Amino acid sequence: MKKLLVTTIATGLLLVGCNSTKTSDKLASQSPIVTSIDLSKVINDKAPVTINPGRFTQETVTYRLPRVVQGTYSVSDFGKYVDDFKAFDYKGNELPTVKVDTNTWTIANATQLDYITYNTNDTFDQEVTGGIGGEAPFSPAGTNIEPTNYVLNLHGFIGYFDSLKDSQYSLDVTAPVDFKRTSALQETGKTVSKDGKLATSSYFAPRYFDITDNPMFYGDLDVEEFQVGDIKIVLSVYSPNKVHSAESIKAVMQKMMQAQKTYLGDINSTPRYDIYLYLSEGKPESPKGFGALEHHTSTVVVLGEDMPFEALAESMIDVVSHEFFHIVTPLSVHSEDVHYFDYNQPTFSKHLWMYEGVTEYFATLFQVDQDLVDSEEFYGDILGKIQTAANLNDSMSFTEMSENVLDEPYAPQYYNVYMKGALIGMCIDIILREESNGNRGILSLMKELSNKYGKNKPFEDDKLIEEITAMTYPSVGEFLNTHVVGGTPIDYSVYFKKVGLSLDTGKVKTNYIQNDGTLIFAPDRATMTIPFSEAVKDNSFWNDKGVLPGDVLKSVDGKELTLATAQQILTAMYMWQPGTDINVVLDRKGEEIVIKTKLTQSYTTGTKLVEDANATEAQKAIRQAWLKG
Numbered sequence: 001m002k003k004l005l006v007t008t009i010a011t012g013l014l015l016v017g018c019n020s021t022k023t024s025d026k027l028a029s030q031s032p033i034v035t036s037i038d039l040s041k042v043i044n045d046k047a048p049v050t051i052n053p054g055r056f057t058q059e060t061v062t063y064r065l066p067r068v069v070q071g072t073y074s075v076s077d078f079g080k081y082v083d084d085f086k087a088f089d090y091k092g093n094e095l096p097t098v099k100v101d102t103n104t105w106t107i108a109n110a111t112q113l114d115y116i117t118y119n120t121n122d123t124f125d126q127e128v129t130g131g132i133g134g135e136a137p138f139s140p141a142g143t144n145i146e147p148t149n150y151v152l153n154l155h156g157f158i159g160y161f162d163s164l165k166d167s168q169y170s171l172d173v174t175a176p177v178d179f180k181r182t183s184a185l186q187e188t189g190k191t192v193s194k195d196g197k198l199a200t201s202s203y204f205a206p207r208y209f210d211i212t213d214n215p216m217f218y219g220d221l222d223v224e225e226f227q228v229g230d231i232k233i234v235l236s237v238y239s240p241n242k243v244h245s246a247e248s249i250k251a252v253m254q255k256m257m258q259a260q261k262t263y264l265g266d267i268n269s270t271p272r273y274d275i276y277l278y279l280s281e282g283k284p285e286s287p288k289g290f291g292a293l294e295h296h297t298s299t300v301v302v303l304g305e306d307m308p309f310e311a312l313a314e315s316m317i318d319v320v321s322h323e324f325f326h327i328v329t330p331l332s333v334h335s336e337d338v339h340y341f342d343y344n345q346p347t348f349s350k351h352l353w354m355y356e357g358v359t360e361y362f363a364t365l366f367q368v369d370q371d372l373v374d375s376e377e378f379y380g381d382i383l384g385k386i387q388t389a390a391n392l393n394d395s396m397s398f399t400e401m402s403e404n405v406l407d408e409p410y411a412p413q414y415y416n417v418y419m420k421g422a423l424i425g426m427c428i429d430i431i432l433r434e435e436s437n438g439n440r441g442i443l444s445l446m447k448e449l450s451n452k453y454g455k456n457k458p459f460e461d462d463k464l465i466e467e468i469t470a471m472t473y474p475s476v477g478e479f480l481n482t483h484v485v486g487g488t489p490i491d492y493s494v495y496f497k498k499v500g501l502s503l504d505t506g507k508v509k510t511n512y513i514q515n516d517g518t519l520i521f522a523p524d525r526a527t528m529t530i531p532f533s534e535a536v537k538d539n540s541f542w543n544d545k546g547v548l549p550g551d552v553l554k555s556v557d558g559k560e561l562t563l564a565t566a567q568q569i570l571t572a573m574y575m576w577q578p579g580t581d582i583n584v585v586l587d588r589k590g591e592e593i594v595i596k597t598k599l600t601q602s603y604t605t606g607t608k609l610v611e612d613a614n615a616t617e618a619q620k621a622i623r624q625a626w627l628k629g
Contacts, residue, residue: 001071001138001356002292002322002418032168032204035158039175039218040198045145046083046119049157053113053164061110065103065159066343069141069212071293071326073348073405073414076137078156079103081121090114103159103344120157121145124287139289139302144278149238150175151278152216153293153300160208160343169205173216174198180221182236184214184274184298209341213295217276222246228257232272239279243305244312249277252313253320259370260324263362263629267328267447274298275320279305282568290571292319296331296455299323304572311575317372322363330355332450339458348406349461350399353484357421358442361429364422368627375627379501379609380509382426386492387517387607389419395487398424423492424484428476430495430626435473438625445472499623500615508606512599513573515539516606521553521570528563529553529587541602545595552587 034052041048051063065079079102087095089112097116098106107113123142136142137156144151158171175181177192177199189202205211222237224246235253237246253275280286280302292301301323303315330338335349349355364385368378393413398420401410429442448471453459459467465485469477483490493503510516515535520542522533531552536542553561556569576582578601586593615623 001073001140001294002319002360032170033161033164034170036172036174037152037157039145039150039173039179042145043119045125046121047145047150047157048117048119050115050117051159052115053161053167056110056113056163058163059108059110061107061113062100062162063105063107063116063159064162064344066155066212067103068343068346068406069137069153069155070338070341071295072138072141073352074138074411075135075406076141077102078123078137078159081123081126081143081156083119083121085116085118087116088114122151123156124151125285127285127288136289138291138293139278139280139287140291140293140300142287142289144287146219148240149219149221149278150217151276151300152218154215155212155343158211160211166207168207169211171203171205171211172200173203173218174200175218179218180223180236181216181218182221182223182234182274182276183216184272184295185210185216212343213297215274215276215295215298215300224250226250226254228254229261231257231261231270233257234272234274235277236274237277237279239305240281241305244279244309246277248309249313249316252316256317256321256372257324259372260321260366263366263369263443264325264328265447267332267450270297270327272297273324276300277316278302281305288568290315292323294323294326294331296327304568304575306572307575308577308580310577310579314577315575317367318363321366322360325359325362325366326355328362328446328450329358332455333446333453334455334458335461335464336458337461348403350403351461351464352402352405352417353398353421353424354464356417357423358425358446360418360422361425362443365426365429365627369629375611378627382423383607383609384517385419385422389416389423392416392419394420394489397487398484420490423490427479427483427490427492427495430498430622431475431479432472433622433625434498435475438622440472441626441629443629496609498619499626500612500619501609501623502612504608504610505605506608507603508608510539510602510604510606511574512539512541512576512602513570515604523563523566525563530561530563530566538604539602540604541600544600545597546593547586547595548588550588551593554585554587554592556585557583 031054036050038048065082067077068075085097085105087097087107089095095113096108100106122145123137124139124144127136141153143153143156177197181201183203185203185205187201188204191200217236217238219238222239222245224235226233233253235246235250237244237249274297276298282304287302290303292299299320301319303312335351337347337349364381367373368375396413401413404410405414425442432440432442432445465477465480482488496502508516514520515538518535520533520535520539521530523530529552531550532547534549536547536549555561556573559565559569561569576599578599580599582597582599584595
């Protein structure tokens with residue numbers, strides 16, 4: 001996962017009745033669970049779902065929707081979005097059911113159970129109110145049901161029986177025949193209704209994991225395909241106002257993913273990889289959790305439709321590169337907690353530093369390795385992570401935080417997996433380069449682990465550090481035990497010195513809401529306004545435009561700025577790129593100040609990571625191996 005910092009049933013039952021005659025004589029444990037979603041019968045943003053498990057031999061069975069889904073490290077409670085849960089016997093009579101908790105139902109007289117039905121609400125519409133009875137799922141893990149677009153993260157529609165976790169699934173999705181449809185699950189068949197208006201696509205999943213691991217897009221989509229080596233990439237874009245096209249984004253993705261494939265080399269991949277991009281139009285009911293969620297062979301991305309193309313391209317490189325690198329870890333290298341995931345009461349691995357941190361490090365490093373950015377920009381990215389990590393708990397054990405990521409006080413520190421987690425990966429990479437005279441790095445280590453384990457063989461969580469130490473050097477084990485298991489903060493200058501780098505102060509590039517990582521606003525909750533702070537004096541763009549400390553942001557590009565809209569607007573400002581036309585209105589003690597101009601690059605005085613002129617040849621050699629493999 002990668003979060004961006006800145007956020008009619010009656011006919012359906014008749015069809016199920018026909019299906020039930022085919023499976024009612026089969027034991028549930030011996031036949032696929034037959035499921036269906038009918039998008040042609042959506043009422044009030046709710047889609048009808050039918051589940052036919054086959055015949056049970058036990059008297060009571062339990063059915064659940066996921067409380068937590070893999071890769072999110074947060075509680076989603078998809079059961080909150082289920083209404084009208086009903087169970088029926090083979091004679092069409094309703095069976096008694098009990099809702100045990102938010103996500104769980106028990107069904108009595110289960111030996112007579114034929115099928116269950118319910119309606120599922122979408123999660124995107126609930127984000128404006130924080131969800132039904134709590135926080136809504138992170139948008140890329142959520143669901144959307146609207147006339148022109150359906151985001152089918154299937155864990156939001158299809159659940160599982162406790163006694164049938166490893167059963168096969170068949171899935172039928174019915175929708176208007178003119179809907180475009182893309183799926184990471186292979187389509188096994190397609191039928192068209194007699195009137196030619198509806199089409200039902202059929203899919204097969206070997207087990208419930210494959211239901212949750214294979215999202216779908218349906219509706220008014222823009223789809224492009226391209227090849228990267230032996231991988232077919234399918235890019236599906238939903239832009240409600242047609243602001244961005246799949247064709248324009250395709251070129252950016254193709255260049256980036258070709259570089260990623262070259263960087264990864266012989267690591268096992270997949271014959272097909274899907275990218276689903278939902279562009280949020282910024283309405284109150286639109287999704288606000290910008291970022292992405294990885295799957296084995298796909299990723300779901302949610303970003304803002306009003307982003308300039310350059311900012312959108314940069315964000316896509318950021319989030320998709322991160323998610324694609326997840327094919328290394330945890331998809332190829334993972335613990336038993338990941339492999340045998342419990343969607344209701346999960347336990348978590350201690351090694352988020354590897355799953356998310358090393359993945360984020362790869363997404364940063366490969367760009368300089370493959371000449372997508374220069375070394376100066378790479379150094380700036382590394383420093384940015386150090387500055388952000390410094391604002392989080394730098395003395396917290398990373399393994400302890402990972403293992404307890406849903407709980408306080410650890411949950412608020414989750415974002416650090418992308419910052420300090422990536423820096424942990426960097427330090428290990430530099431240690432390996434130094435110890436091996438440049439011949440080994442963290443990518444080669446991950447390849448070794450992938451070869452030993454792979455997607456079907458998990459490692460023992462408590463033994464990973466010991467195993468990595470045995471595969472590498474004592475210094476790697478010492479670093480992990482001191483700074484990852486232990487809470488000792490990392491002195492990054494020690495590792496920069498190994499590659500001939502040093503910290504210096506000077507003119508550095510910055511963005512339009514920060515100075516070298518420090519926010520240039522001082523929100524005033526008493527007046528519910530957002531004025532500039534003294535730091536604005538050191539931001540060259542705003543200073544050159546005559547902005548003063550205390551000037552209050554009234555509107556940005558026609559959108560009124562309040563504490564309620566601040567996150568969305570400041571996120572957009574964070575994404576601003578030089579050359580973009582802007583229209584900002586300020587309030588200076590009652591006087592309206594209008595800044596209507598084209599953005600130029602902003603600078604501030606800050607810390608820079610520079611190549612030391614006195615670096616030894618050995619340090620330069622390690623640096624070269626570090627940056628260029």
